[in-house]
Amino acid sequence: MATKEFPVELTQASWFKSSKSGPNCDNCVEVAYVTGAVGVRDSKDRSGPALIFNAGGWQTFVTGARGGAFGRN
Template identity: 45%
Template sequence: MKVVSTVDFSGVEWRKSSRSGGGNNGSCVEVAFAGGAVGVRDSKNPEAGTLLFAAVQWEFFLRSFRP
């Protein structure tokens, strides 16, 4: 597995879940795609940092929720 140490997420489109909002005061995570990497951050505090995943790890994560 290749480890990505730094990824430039400047200029990428951060997306929130279509299910965000409601009673969470707008709190949600955001996700962005940059090449073979996926970044996940807190929408209310994006300066706190970004969790970084390889695209294949992200796909595995998403598949684990599907029946």
């Protein structure tokens, strides 16, 4: 399935840590909800790349993560 690119402005986004991240955790992600999209980035590399999901893609990702689809083997 091809993905459609869409412009997303993240410079003014309000990022927050995942509720599953502990206070001293070194493998945290941050999430930002912006108009029409959800951004996800590594909390240790805030200037690095971010994954961008549309609403349907975000829901699919969250459902898969909760169901263990991305667990380590």
